[in-house]
Amino acid sequence: MTHRTSWLLPLLAAACSYDAPVHPDPPFDAELNALEGTVVFVGDDIGPAYVTVYDADNPGPPIGTGAPVTFSSVSPSSFGGGAGLNSAPFGVTQLIDGDYLVNALVDLDDNFSPFSDVLAGATCNDWIGTHVADLQTALPAVVALNSGEAKRDVTVLVSQRMTTNRPVFAFKDSPEISLSASARAVIPLTYTIEASAASAVFNEDISIDHGPACERDLDSDACGPVLACRPCLSGPDVNPCDNGITAWVVDADNDGEADPYPGELQAAAGIFNVFPRVFIEYIGEPLGEFRFEGQMFPERWVSENFPMAQEIGIEVLTGGSAAAIAPIGVPTKMQQISITVTPIFRHYHADGASAVDANGPYDLLDLRENASPEDVPTGRWRATLVSHTGQTWNVPNDIGAEGLPTLNGFDGNTQDEALILVP
């Protein structure tokens, strides 16, 4: 080796043996996880599929009230198969460490949108399903993700066809609930909602803002102003389903008696397992956010209400037997049901001391015992109905907020009404 070339080798070695340091605060969080797998769809018609991922501790309707933490979509063109069984790959990314439930929806009528509360759910004729451990048992399975891993082979079986519409409703009268009265009442106050023929209207026409059917193209005038141009719409024709609220007094053991609510406290209070579930949430003044265990949560006031106490002849919170006014064990279309306001509220906030759930720490305020009506915010509250299929509807909603015109006889203004709580 010459004197000169001996200098070269250390230089080249230094250049070639380099291992870049890991960024101390990377803009891209590579610790996030991903999952991928296959959507298996049992059906002949194909539409876009949406794979929704829920926190296993905060499942979505009808099991819980959680919202998906994220979702991904699957193009109809990616489905392959035939003879009533189609499958397509999917992937979901950017998931923090945790346990997840994975559901899917095949949107045959092409009216799903996650950014409108009246579109973010399955409508009649859509198909839903969940990730199952295996296709034989079809039992929901939890997916655990940790440390930037990609979990593969997640199978989501979509096999349940929606035969009902969402529980579209309006308040029968503009309901005003007195918290003081509710606290004093032995039988809590009620309000009434009624189903509407609007469900079919929305199934068919809610995509009114989709604009002309065209591929977005800056060189084409077909779409008018480019910023107003919308993607093409396509999808199979579907038949509108009957409208109404599907009420179901669950009798899973077929003993002819209503089953107790699947929650010890509620069951002890004599509450039966009845659908739809009803929740009300304060939507008056903005409440802000709080941080808990590294996560940001919105401050919330929530209360679960109970339907059909009058119809099935029970006294909510005081116990009693279900009467045969409503059929037990048989999902039944109803045009009007009563809702009983229970004077028990959960206040999710940073200093909540009663308990912690997926929405953060909360205080439990019972107006009959440890709280006064002044402790609860008054004003506008939103009511949400969750049917046994997991379909939901809430009032007020985007229709009211958007001020959409009356459609096919349905008064859109009713969708801007709120439950009013007064002291």
Added chain:
Amino acid sequence: MSVSKALGPLLALATLLPSIAHADPKDDARRHFAAGLQAAQGENFEVALQRFLAAQQAFPHPATLYNIAKSYTDLDDLPNALTYYRLFRDASPQAAGEVDPIIAVLEARLGQSVPVAGAGPVRVVGSSMAGPTAEELARLQGIAAELEALTAALQRRGEEVEVVPSPDATGPDGGPTAVPELPDLDDGGFLADAYERVVVTASRVGQDPLDSPSTVSVLTADDILLSGVTNVPDLLRRVAGVDAMSLTSAHTDVSIRGFNQKLSNKVLVLVDGRSTYMDFLGTSMWSSFPIQLEEIERIEVIRGPGSAVYGANAVTGVINIITRTPGEGQQVVRVDGGAPGLGRASGVTTGRIGGTAYRLSAGYEQLGRWAKETDLSGGPDSPSVETYFDNDDQALRVLRANARLDRTISPDVAVSVRGGLSESTSEFYPVGALPNYGLLMRHSYLRGDLFLKGIHLRSFWNSNSGETGPWVRYLDDGGSLDAQFANNVVDVEVETPLRFDTGSVKHTLNVGAGYRYKGVRFTYLNRGFDNLIVEQHGKGFINEQLSVGPFGAVASLRVDLHPLLPITETLSPRGALLLRVLPKTSLRATAGSAYRAPNSVESYMNLRLPTPVDGVFVTDLGNRDLRPERINTFELGIHDESTFLHTADVVVYLNTVSDLIFLDDVTRGFAAFDPVGNGIEVGTTGWVNLPPTYTGVGVEADVELFPTDGVDLFANVNLSQITETVGNESQRDGATSTIKANAGASYRTPFRTDLNLTMHYLSPQEWRLRSFDPTTLEIVADPQQVPARLLASARIGVRPFPNEDLEIAGTLWNIAALITGNGSIEHPIGQPVSGRAFGSISYRF
């Protein structure tokens, strides 16, 4: 013992050994030449001779050869006078007709014959002198030794004795070397024009910086060599008002007087006058330039608008990289290696074959990444992510080759053909909220120049093609942001620089016109990669510079025909008034306007931007109704070269910038599933002209000192503030540092050892990054801090052998980061800038 006492003897020694020490040799030569002229005017020819010899040794120049000959003549040393007249004639063959008679007279007096000029390199040796007396022999032996040293110096400086055209004579845009003007030999006196500073970028013609209508900074080849930088942007950090911002090891964004951003788009970067601006992205990719550092002659940095001369995109300044004239300089082979992952090898050869001068170069470069997002080798067995390139540790790998051929056919006709190509893989940050990207890029260019009786016809073709996509992506992302691109630009231009007088008024008039074709195919644009988007542009410009005694004025106007812009929005005027308050001191007032045309992304984009939710995207649409970004500038400056020991600039400027182009808020819609985008379009966004007006005020002070041979000092400071105004509300735009200061020193010691120290300081910045908030669907501007930073670098170079062919150097770049292991960020989402420690071996022959 105090430091000053300890250093005293060393400093004294240094001042005693100036004759072979140079920092920037040209500055040393300039100083000696001026001192020689002054001595000659005082008829102190001995001193004049010594000064001219020192100048010639520092940096060879034909005029210096002549003045040496003249000094010998005046000292009645005719043999030496003859020798140097012959050298002058060989260096300036065009002067043969006038110098040959002198040579003939001297030969006759000394009884020598006339050698054949231009037969090859002149080797000046003592034996070529005939008939010396014993006294003369001793004298000639001394001369021979001196000339041997001269020859060695010439070789070391990369200058063949046979051809010594002034580097300053390089054409305005790096065209073939302009035919040097014949020196005025009629007066029998000394030549006064040598080592003149010439800049070409401000007005497209060579001019004294004292006459420049814009503020010009010049970085020389020696600045590159002594600083140890491995890329041009790092060298530009030292220029007052220039902000070089590195987000990755491979990609640095350069701005002038503020407004820096990812994919900086307001500075026009030229290589020999050829635009490197990638119109489809609106930036220049420095690492794709096919030239080697070793073939750069100098870099001119114009601060202030340049659209009046160069058209669109020269908004806040112009950077012109001027390469060496073919046939000049030495062959160079250089190898660098070190950390982080730095490897570099380059070679440049130059010479002449017959009447054709050539320069060829090739090289390889690689740089390690400053940081990576995750260690895939140490993660889970089934990681959720993958990287764009298999090598996750390397930020840059590039192969380059470049060639240039020049031929002077006649005094009125010269041609130049050049071309180059590069293929690189690199890491960069695109605009908006997009993460760091990997880029595989192939760049090539071909250029031809014809100089015909004062008319310059120039044409070039630039081609950029390749693939790009997020550096890190989830395995099941499907490559939704992966893209292909192919961009071709053909530019043809003709101009006629004219010099004439009307009475006592001297005019330099430059008139030109041209055509540019742009074709781009890019996945992100409308209809995707398969759609060729073509734009055809026209241009016309006029630049008149006149002078009457100490007064000067410049008026420039350019208009571009742009397919998407009305002609009224491309008009770019510039005017300047100059006053030579002293022979080497000028005052200047300049007003000008420039614009940046919307780039292809801003005009034609049609991209589905992913959001943090996989099934949702936002469509980003181009806008063909955009107005160009516009800057209006007024500046007052003083440029001083009143001694040969310094140059100084002080500039005060006022900029008003309007119609900046950025992404708009998202227009929300109730969209359904989009089968093409495979998701739900939550809304659309697009490129819009922002309503604020930005007012930038600043002062730049810049001084360079050449106190003694071998020592160069520089320091500059830039104070600036940019204010954003909407209606009656104003707030400071903190993304530009209020204070930017640079300082450095170079010392080429007498011991074949060079030392260099450079420091850059920038005060803290507060960026308000505009990003998309998927929860609100709005573009939000979150304030984010970039702390103050000091970047210091040092280099030592040693030439161990007396012939100085071989140099071994060590460079420490960003020393603080090397010591602490923690680099500073230069952009809120940029990677920490690591230090570099590397060694270099170069061989010049």
